[in-house]
Amino acid sequence: MKTITVKSPAKLNLCLYVNYKRDDGFHDISSIMIPVSIYDIIDFTLTKSPKIEVNCTSSSIPQGKENLAYKAAEILQKNYNIPGGVNITIYKEIPAGAGLGGGSSDAAITLKILNRLWNINLPLSKLMEEGKKIGADIPFFINGMPAIIGGIGDVVGNLNINYDCYFLIIYPEIVVSTKDIYNQLNLGLTKSNKDIKGFVSLIKRERPSPKWEKYLHNDLEIVTISKHKIIGDIKVYLKELGAIASLMGGSGSSVFGLFASEREAVEGYIRARARYKKVYLAKGINNIFNRSQQWK
Numbered sequence: 001m002k003t004i005t006v007k008s009p010a011k012l013n014l015c016l017y018v019n020y021k022r023d024d025g026f027h028d029i030s031s032i033m034i035p036v037s038i039y040d041i042i043d044f045t046l047t048k049s050p051k052i053e054v055n056c057t058s059s060s061i062p063q064g065k066e067n068l069a070y071k072a073a074e075i076l077q078k079n080y081n082i083p084g085g086v087n088i089t090i091y092k093e094i095p096a097g098a099g100l101g102g103g104s105s106d107a108a109i110t111l112k113i114l115n116r117l118w119n120i121n122l123p124l125s126k127l128m129e130e131g132k133k134i135g136a137d138i139p140f141f142i143n144g145m146p147a148i149i150g151g152i153g154d155v156v157g158n159l160n161i162n163y164d165c166y167f168l169i170i171y172p173e174i175v176v177s178t179k180d181i182y183n184q185l186n187l188g189l190t191k192s193n194k195d196i197k198g199f200v201s202l203i204k205r206e207r208p209s210p211k212w213e214k215y216l217h218n219d220l221e222i223v224t225i226s227k228h229k230i231i232g233d234i235k236v237y238l239k240e241l242g243a244i245a246s247l248m249g250g251s252g253s254s255v256f257g258l259f260a261s262e263r264e265a266v267e268g269y270i271r272a273r274a275r276y277k278k279v280y281l282a283k284g285i286n287n288i289f290n291r292s293q294q295w296k
Contacts, residue, residue, distance in 0.1 A: 001045055001046050001047065003043050003044065003045045004043070004113060005042070005043050006109055006113055007039040007041060008039060008090075008094075008106050008109040008141075009035045009037060009038065009285055009288055010038040010094045010101060010102060010282070011033050011035050011036060011100060011101040011137065011140065012033065012167065012249055012256055012282075012284075013031050013033055013099075013218065013247075013249065013250050014031075014032040014034060014199070014215075014258075015030075015031060015199060015216060015217050015218070016029060016031045016217070016218045016219060016220060017190065017194040017217070018185060018187065018219040018220065019194070020187065021187065022152070026136070026152045027152070027182050027185075028150070028152065029150070029152070030149070030150055030194055031149040032146070032147075032149070032196065032199060032200070033137075033140050033147055033149050034146040034161065034165065035141070035145070035284070036100075036169075036282040036283065036284055036285060037284075038093060038094050038169070038280050038282050039094070040092055040093055040094050040105065041090075041093070042069070042088060042089070042090050042109055042110070042113075043087075043089040044086055044110075044113055044114070045086065046084055046085075046086050046117055046118075047085045048085075049085050050077070050083060051085040052070055052085050052088075053086075054067045054070040054090070055088070055089050056089075056090040056092055057089075057092050058092035058096065060097075061096055061103070067090075067106075068103045068107035068135060068138075069090060069107050069110040071107065071134050072108070072110040072111045072134055072138075073086055073088065073110055073114055075111075075130055075134065076111065076114050076118065076120060076130070077118075079130070080120045082118050082120070086114065086117075088110065095171045095173075095254065095278060096175060097176050097177070097253065098171050098175075098176075098249060098252070098253055098254035099248065099250025099252050099253065100169075100249055100250065100254055101137045101140075104136075104137035104138045104141055105137075107134055107138050108140075108141030108142045111127055111130060111138070112127065112142060115127055124142065124143070127142050128142050128155070132154075136152045136153030137153055139153055139154065140153065140155060143158070144287055144288035144289045145159070145285075145287050146158070146159040146286065148196065148200065159200065159203065159204075160286065161203060161284060164262070165208055165258065165283065165284035166208075166258075166260075166262050166264075166281075166283055167256045167257065167258055167281075167283070168241065168265050168268045168269055168272060168280070168282075169254055169255070169257075169279070169281075169282055170234050170237075170238070170255050170256075170276050170278065170279050171253065171276075171278035171279075172228070172231065172253055172254075172276070172278070173253075174252070174253040176224060176253045177251075178251040181223050181224055181252065182220070184223050185219070185220065185222075189222055199212075199215035207260075208244055208258055208259070208260055209244065209260065212244055212245060212258065213245040216245040216246075216247045216258065218247050218250075220250070220251050221247075221248045221252075224248060224251060231248055234255040234276075235248070238256070238268070241267075241268035241271055241272060242259065242268055243258055243259055243268065244258045244259065244260055245257070246258075262283075
């Protein structure tokens with residue numbers, strides 16, 4: 001059968017506030033998230049056999065049933081009585097354990113593509129419900145655009161960013177467990193002034209500028225930096241390269257710098273490559289599923 005090839009992007013949290021720990025053990029958060037142009041490439045081939053097979057080019061990523069893309073395919077197959085199966089191959093570019101959402105993105109793309117290829121045709125809201133059963137970031141990627149996030153990953157509102165945002169991302173090759181970071185967070189030390197509305201207002205009216213710096217905040221940094229000093233060092237380095245602001249991505253260990261222009265980001269990228277092995281130049285994506293993201 002024909003193989004369908006799709007790009008699966010990373011994400012950045014422009015801000016991340018942890019509000020409280022819920023009775024179910026998860027943490028309630030407030031965040032602004034944006035997809036960015038670092039991609040895994042995924043091949044999908046439908047099969048007549050009911051077997052689901054997932055392979056990944058990275059040895060650090062679970063294969064088979066432990067992979068989030070497998071779980072995404074399985075939940076659709078079982079819940080909607082799909083007789084056939086699928087072979088999925090993931091060509092990894094988004095680093096694992098970096099806070100960039102690679103696994104969640106792969107699962108979200110799997111849900112979106114198989115929803116169509118298997119002719120299930122679930123509406124977006126229902127597909128996001130299915131995704132949330134697998135992982136908290138998955139509804140964001142299914143939604144496919146910058147968004148205000150609340151709860152444990154609910155898309156509270158879409159955020160149209162009608163200009164380009166340029167990022168330089170450095171991954172220090174440290175795998176961080178999101179669960180461990182949240183478990184070690186002292187909520188009494190998190191930021192009390194969580195001005196999401198102020199940040200949203202600024203984003204809507206003004207391109208990245210020094211005014212953005214005070215809003216880029218991550219409550220999880222205090223935990224991850226205490227365990228891995230290099231993350232703090234990279235934050236300082238990105239500012240030295242000319243970033244408007246620098247921030248840890250998600251629960252870490254990646255760190256990103258936001259730049260005012262593509263030229264400044266490229267200049268920083270060239271310099272950073274001389275110091276760090278894993279350096280990425282990325283641009284914000286306003287719609288994952290526009291024509292450039294269509295499968296081939």
